[in-house]
Amino acid sequence: MGEFDLIKRFFTRDPALTPQPATVALGIGDDCAVLSPTPGAQWLISTDMLVEGRHFLSTVAPDRLGHKALAVNLSDLAACGATPRAFTLALALPRADELFLEGFARGLFALADAHGIALVGGDTTAGPLNICITVMGEAPAGAALLRSGAQPGDDLYVSGTLGDARLALEAFRGTVQLSGEDFETARRAMEQPQPRVALGQALRGVATSAIDVSDGFAGDLGHVLKRSKLGATVQADALPRGPALLKQPLALQRLCTLAGGDDYELIFSAPASAREAVQSASAASGTPVTRVGQLDAEPGLRLIDAQGQVLPELPAGFDHFKASA
Amino acid sequence: MGEFDLIKRFFTRDPALTPQPATVALGIGDDCAVLSPTPGAQWLISTDMLVEGRHFLSTVAPDRLGHKALAVNLSDLAACGATPRAFTLALALPRADELFLEGFARGLFALADAHGIALVGGDTTAGPLNICITVMGEAPAGAALLRSGAQPGDDLYVSGTLGDARLALEAFRGTVQLSGEDFETARRAMEQPQPRVALGQALRGVATSAIDVSDGFAGDLGHVLKRSKLGATVQADALPRGPALLKQPLALQRLCTLAGGDDYELIFSAPASAREAVQSASAASGTPVTRVGQLDAEPGLRLIDAQGQVLPELPAGFDHFKASA
Numbered sequence: 001m002g003e004f005d006l007i008k009r010f011f012t013r014d015p016a017l018t019p020q021p022a023t024v025a026l027g028i029g030d031d032c033a034v035l036s037p038t039p040g041a042q043w044l045i046s047t048d049m050l051v052e053g054r055h056f057l058s059t060v061a062p063d064r065l066g067h068k069a070l071a072v073n074l075s076d077l078a079a080c081g082a083t084p085r086a087f088t089l090a091l092a093l094p095r096a097d098e099l100f101l102e103g104f105a106r107g108l109f110a111l112a113d114a115h116g117i118a119l120v121g122g123d124t125t126a127g128p129l130n131i132c133i134t135v136m137g138e139a140p141a142g143a144a145l146l147r148s149g150a151q152p153g154d155d156l157y158v159s160g161t162l163g164d165a166r167l168a169l170e171a172f173r174g175t176v177q178l179s180g181e182d183f184e185t186a187r188r189a190m191e192q193p194q195p196r197v198a199l200g201q202a203l204r205g206v207a208t209s210a211i212d213v214s215d216g217f218a219g220d221l222g223h224v225l226k227r228s229k230l231g232a233t234v235q236a237d238a239l240p241r242g243p244a245l246l247k248q249p250l251a252l253q254r255l256c257t258l259a260g261g262d263d264y265e266l267i268f269s270a271p272a273s274a275r276e277a278v279q280s281a282s283a284a285s286g287t288p289v290t291r292v293g294q295l296d297a298e299p300g301l302r303l304i305d306a307q308g309q310v311l312p313e314l315p316a317g318f319d320h321f322k323a324s325a
Numbered sequence: 326m327g328e329f330d331l332i333k334r335f336f337t338r339d340p341a342l343t344p345q346p347a348t349v350a351l352g353i354g355d356d357c358a359v360l361s362p363t364p365g366a367q368w369l370i371s372t373d374m375l376v377e378g379r380h381f382l383s384t385v386a387p388d389r390l391g392h393k394a395l396a397v398n399l400s401d402l403a404a405c406g407a408t409p410r411a412f413t414l415a416l417a418l419p420r421a422d423e424l425f426l427e428g429f430a431r432g433l434f435a436l437a438d439a440h441g442i443a444l445v446g447g448d449t450t451a452g453p454l455n456i457c458i459t460v461m462g463e464a465p466a467g468a469a470l471l472r473s474g475a476q477p478g479d480d481l482y483v484s485g486t487l488g489d490a491r492l493a494l495e496a497f498r499g500t501v502q503l504s505g506e507d508f509e510t511a512r513r514a515m516e517q518p519q520p521r522v523a524l525g526q527a528l529r530g531v532a533t534s535a536i537d538v539s540d541g542f543a544g545d546l547g548h549v550l551k552r553s554k555l556g557a558t559v560q561a562d563a564l565p566r567g568p569a570l571l572k573q574p575l576a577l578q579r580l581c582t583l584a585g586g587d588d589y590e591l592i593f594s595a596p597a598s599a600r601e602a603v604q605s606a607s608a609a610s611g612t613p614v615t616r617v618g619q620l621d622a623e624p625g626l627r628l629i630d631a632q633g634q635v636l637p638e639l640p641a642g643f644d645h646f647k648a649s650a
Contacts, residue, residue, distance in 0.1 A: 025367060026469075026471070029472075029552075030405070030471050030472050030473070030552075031371060031401040031402075031404040031405050031472070031535075031536060031537060032369035032370055032371045032401055032402060032404070032405040032407065032462070032469070033369065033370045033371070034367050034368070034369055034405075034469050035367060035368040035369075035370060036367050036368075036466065037362040037366075037367075037368060039364070041362075042350060042359050042360060042361050042362075043359070043360040043361075043362060043368065043461075044357035044358065044359055044360075045357055045358045045360060045411070045413060045445060045446055045461070046356060046357040046358070046413075046446055047413035047414075047415050047446050047447065047448055047457070047459060048415065048448050049415035049416070049417055049448045049450055049452075049455070049457060051417050051450050051451070051452035051453075051455075052452075053452075054450055054451060054452055055450070076356040076357050077356075077357060079356040079357070080355070080356050080357040080359075082357065086370070088370060088371075088372040088459055089372075090372050090373065090374035090457045091374070092374055092376050092455060120370060121370055121371055121372050121459075122372065123372055123373050123374045123457075125374055125376050125379055125380070126376070126379060127374075127376030127377075127378075127379055127453070127455065128376075128452070128453035128455070130374070130376075130417060130452065130453070130455045130457075132372070132374060132415045132448075132455075132457035134372060134413055134446075134459035136368075136370070137357070141361065144351075144357070144359050146351070146355050147354075147355050147356070148355070210356075211356060212356060227354075227355070
């Protein structure tokens with residue numbers, strides 16, 4: 001099967017069944033897609049590349065991989081409070097594997113449809129498996145949430161729960177034993193993260209800064225602190241975690257929540273005066289949020305336990321050239 | 326050296342030395358880039374993935390590879406008549422090779438600066454060498470050149486010369502012998518194509534359709550014919566070729582110009598009444614163009630020789646899952 005047949009078969013969709021956002025004037029099929037920006041909006045752009053053994057395991061089901069490849073990109077739009085509009089997909093495949101492509105496309109488009117984002121361009125080539133997606137979203141001019149806006153004294157929040165993706169990785173590595181149910185829960189968190197797009201949009205005008213957790217809470221919070229030129233005090237054991245992780249020893253809980261990575265939850269800051277607005281955003285988006293600490297003028301990240309004792313330093317954020325997934 | 330250090334060292338630039346387009350409100354460094362569209366403009370988007378052995382040979386110098394990775398993407402913007410604005414780069418590397426990255430970034434940014442396009446987002450990961458670039462450009466609403474606009478009776482043109490990239494590939498394969506000078510000329514065409522961005526913009530309002538030659542003249546023209554629901558008659562030996570290729574047997578000249586690929590010239594159509602306007606666009610952009618045939622209402626591609634005799638069918642356009650590079 002030739003490249004063009006492949007693209008057509010799995011990535012062309014019936015426009016009648018999949019209405020595109022009004023911003024998409026021309027989708028896939030020409031040298032470029034043509035997008036018509038909403039007047040007064042800014043465009044938000046992000047790109048992520050996924051490689052086997054690094055961002056996903058060879059054991060992942062194709063539909064979950066299709067989901068995850070788009071989810072990690074949507075998570076970047078969520079962190080900026082953007083409304084998803086369009087994405088491109090470039091795919092290198094060792095061979096034209098129809099079963100893989102069918103599942104991959106199914107998982108990808110299910111998530112795309114759930115967020116109203118249209119595939120507008122693509123490239124397919126033979127080569128070692130590699131998935132590169134670029135997403136485009138919109139936000140009213142000046143309304144995008146950035147890493148740089150946090151203020152001293154702001155509350156620090158995190159959405160959902162942290163650590164299950166790392167817990168699943170440890171189970172795959174054989175360093176922990178999980179019950180069948182716990183393993184499935186953790187594995188789903190790793191393979192099918194839910195980008196917090198609705199929460200990000202609800203936090204426009206409420207949060208002062210935001211970032212998504214891809215490399216681990218401590219490392220990603222570090223980016224906010226650096227950009228905002230601040231420090232933070234975080235109650236390590238207040239970081240939200242699910243039932244599977246709660247059964248594990250405290251040291252593993254802390255490792256997974258603080259330095260696990262692959263969570264795709266949002267870390268965000270907001271002034272204490274906005275606590276009600278934060279709760280409203282949480283309720284409106286159906287996304288639980290937890291207050292875990294506060295921003296300080298003094299640089300550095302201080303982790304404290306429930307008794308207020310400072311914890312020793314924890315592993316650095318996941319680094320693609322230092323750590324292995 | 327960690328991932329973040331790498332990115333910072335080679336892909337962060339001094340804003341004072343590299344002014345960004347007014348459309349770039351926030352460049353690299355947050356979860357998303359923020360772009361401010363020009364009022365009344367549409368955005369044009371394209372993505373390309375390059376894999377070793379498929380889109381470039383392992384012998385290519387890193388700076389030429391950096392150039393080519395962006396050039397093939399700019400060529401898609403050129404084919405639509407867009408003004409380049411911003412691009413993202415995702416890079417998988419087997420290891421953090423500083424010599425490679427220095428050269429790659431140098432070639433990439435030299436071409437980016439020449440076209441006023443800014444790097445606004447990126448991703449770096451360990452993995453088999455893979456380069457994925459997504460480009461964004463602008464054009465006045467409704468002015469983009471598309472594959473679908475050609476009309477019966479339109480003249481058919483091609484820019485520059487065709488076939489040198491394929492000639493270089495044949496020399497690397499050992500099927501032809503070239504003088505040192507001819508080899509360097511052909512190799513440069515393969516490794517450092519010049520995207521016809523200025524010509525594309527000059528053809529807005531003049532050309533009725535356009536496409537860039539990536540898979541080969543015959544195959545890419547086929548996309549225009551299919552989209553425009555037309556046929557074409559092309560004088561095969563009128564296809565422009567350079568001095569190195571002109572020394573080769575006619576059969577090889579025809580193979581390289583008709584089915585070579587990797588040329589990144591523009592094929593475009595325009596009504597006979599626009600011949601002067603086409604010449605003006607050519608002159609204004611400093612890009613030679615050659616009239617090579619015409620569009621017909623009758624479907625199919627008819628290749629004729631200088632005597633008007635119809636040629637037998639030629640090899641199909643390069644297909645990534647059929648042919649090998």
